[in-house]
Each structure stands twice: as C-alpha cells, then as structure tokens.
C-alpha cells in the first residue's frame with residue numbers, strides 16, 4: 001500500500017513526491033509518457049540538450065524556490081534575450097531602448113517616451129480611464145500602434161488562435177517595457193538554465209519513489225486508486241471528472257525539430273516570428289541555452305525546433321490552459337468538486353488549470369507538501 005499515488009511525473013508531481021519521500025512516505029509515481037519530467041523534459045541529442053516540449057528558461061524572484069532547485073543542478077548564467085523577426089526586420093525583445101531605437105531611429109529614453117506617448121494617445125483616449133478589457137486594448141495603451149502591429153498582433157493571434165480583441169489582457173502583462181538598453185526578457189532576480197538539462201533534476205527528485213512510465217491513469221483507474229491512501233493528480237481536471245460540466249479549452253503546439261550539419265543556425269536561442277503569414281511562432285536553437293558547448297564540448301551540428309500553435313483536440317498535448325472568463329468559470333465548477341475530495345489533491349498547470357511557470361509550480365507543490373507531509 002502506498003501513501004501517495006502521484007499522477008504525472010512533471011515538476012509538480014516530482015517536487016511533491018520528493019518532499020513526501022523525505023518524510024518517510026511511500027510514493028508511487030505514474031506518467032502516461034515514456035519519460036519523466038513532463039514538459040520540462042530535455043533529451044541529449046549528440047551533445048546538445050534539446051528542450052523537447054519547447055524552450056524552458058528558469059526565472060524567479062522567489063528565493064526559496066531558487067535555493068530549492070540549486071540542490072538538484074547547477075544553473076548557468078543564461079539570460080533570455082529573444083530576437084523578434086518581422087518581415088526580415090530584426091528587433092530586440094522585450095520592449096526596451098534597443099527595440100525603440102530600431103523602430104523609430106531614436107537614441108535617448110526621453111525621445112522613446114515621447115514617441116510611445118504619441119503612439120498610446122489614441123488608445124488611452126478611447127479607454128477614457130477604464131481598465132483595458134482585452135489584449136489589444138492592453139497592448140495599444142501600453143506601447144502604442146507600431147509595436148503592437150509589428151511585434152504583438154501577429155505573434156499573439158498565431159499563438160492563441162483568436163483575435164487580440166478576444167483575448168484577456170493579462171497574457172501580455174508578462175512582458176516588460178523598459179527605457180534602458182537591456183534585452184533581459186524577465187524582470188526576475190534569478191535566472192538560468194540547469195547545466196546538463198532539466199531531466200536530471202526530476203530524476204533526482206524521484207529517487208526513492210516507485211516510478212511507472214507509459215501508464216495512463218484513466219486506463220487503470222480502479223486498481224491504481226486502491227493502491228494508495230491518497231492521490232495527487234496533475235493531469236487535466238476536466239478529464240478526471242469525465243468532462244461532466246463540459247470541456248476546458250487548451251492550446252497545443254506541434255514541434256518540428258531538425259538536426260542540421262552546421263555549427264550555428266541563427267546565433268540566438270530564441271527567434272520569434274511575429275508576422276501572421278509565417279505559420280510558426282518561434283525557432284529555438286537549443287545549443288545556445290548552454291552557450292553552444294554542453295559539458296565544455298563544442299558540437300559541429302545544431303538542433304533547431306519550430307513551434308506551430310494549434311487548437312487542442314482529444315489526443316493532443318494540452319500545453320496551455322486558456323485562462324479567459326468562460327474557461328475560468330467552467331474551471332470554478334470543477335474546482336468546487338475538487339475541494340470536496342478528501343483523498344485527491346489537484347496540482348500543476350493542468351490540475352489547477354493555470355498558466356503557471358516552473359517556479360510557480362514548484363512553489364505550489366512545496367505549499368501543498370507543507371500542508372500534507374510536513
């Protein structure tokens with residue numbers, strides 16, 4: 001008999017399992033995939049750590065979380081600074097003095113502010129003091145029309161499959177706007193990539209657990225549930241309840257990966273393609289997350305991945321929850337059911353239906369473990 005059955009060997013499940021095992025609990029972890037680590041899984045391809053489910057950059061201002069992950073890997077000093085490509089024009093992201101100077105041929109912060117104020121005026125007047133009601137209003141009132149049209153609209157509509165006028169404003173609030181020449185994509189205190197990839201972190205977290213891969217909870221539900229006192233479920237909460245209130249919406253991605261016989265393809269880990277006409281949102285060149293030389297060994301080939309967003313349907317991986325009003329209201333119904341469960345805990349991006357980053361998921365899992373096993 002196990003104390004816990006953890007469904008999903010992603011970060012939430014692994015952190016919870018680790019904390020439970022540390023305190024003498026017996027833990028069974030299952031995952032329907034044939035590997036651990038969920039979406040942070042990295043695989044070594046000819047000396048390059050490939051982020052199989054999209055680029056993963058660790059960033060946080062939460063010192064407890066940062067200190068916590070250091071015990072499982074050494075993190076390098078990688079700072080995410082994506083390039084945006086719009087019709088062959090290249091811009092630095094996030095929106096900062098490098099972006100503004102390229103966009104408007106200006107030099108000083110005062111010139112940039114004046115230009116942005118001029119660009120935002122129309123949107124601010126239309127808002128007339130109220131909060132932006134959708135992503136388009138949010139973007140136009142933050143950075144104005146030029147940046148919105150060239151760097152936001154096409155990318156966002158590809159990514160989410162909806163018009164910016166039909167998307168929640170919070171999606172874009174994640175992006176900083178800075179009046180300094182600083183291409184760091186994040187505002188967080190700590191940032192880096194684990195040297196040697198993410199998979200080793202989860203493998204270490206799961207030491208001492210019984211791990212069964214290629215096991216879908218829903219195919220063996222009855223026998224699995226009786227094998228443990230409690231279940232920690234990190235899959236889709238609507239699936240857990242047989243979609244009884246309806247299906248939550250997700251976005252999925254198709255990854256197209258190529259191993260190229262050249263040393264350096266695009267000179268940066270992340271290049272975003274922001275125009276609507278190009279069907280992918282970004283190209284990742286994995287070796288640049290570890291400065292082109294994993295473990296001190298340079299490679300003469302390179303691995304690149306194009307990300308094509310798509311609407312989720314059954315059988316696809318549900319990468320992004322759609323946290324708009326309609327879906328959040330539906331989730332609230334499932335959450336009410338979840339709260340009445342005595343022996344099931346829901347966690348992670350799919351169990352809590354929230355657009356969490358890794359550091360959020362770790363913080364949530366630690367909070368959950370504190371309640372359960374500390």
Ligand code: FAD
Pocket residue numbers: 007008009010011012013030031032033037038039040053054055056057058059215216217218234235236253319320347348349350356357358359361
């Ligand atoms: P997951 O990693 O999804 O793990 C859940 C696991 O449960 C999966 O392995 C799944 O196979 C398994 N499972 C589901 N249903 C079942 C079932 N029925 N039976 C058995 N197993 C099941 N965060 C950052 O901090 N920085 C980034 O740069 C970043 N980039 C991202 C890029 C992309 C493309 C995506 C999709 C996410 C990104 N994230 C990033 C977010 C990050 O991936 C998540 O916060 C984190 O991986 C979530 O962990 P989790 O354990 O909740 O979920």
Ligand code: UDP
Pocket residue numbers: 084093151152153155156159171172174175272274
């Ligand atoms: N975004 C954009 N242009 C870009 C990059 C991002 O408009 O070049 C917007 C887009 O709406 C996206 C959001 O900013 O969904 C958040 O971007 P981020 O890179 O943080 O998303 P993630 O890594 O989670 O896909």
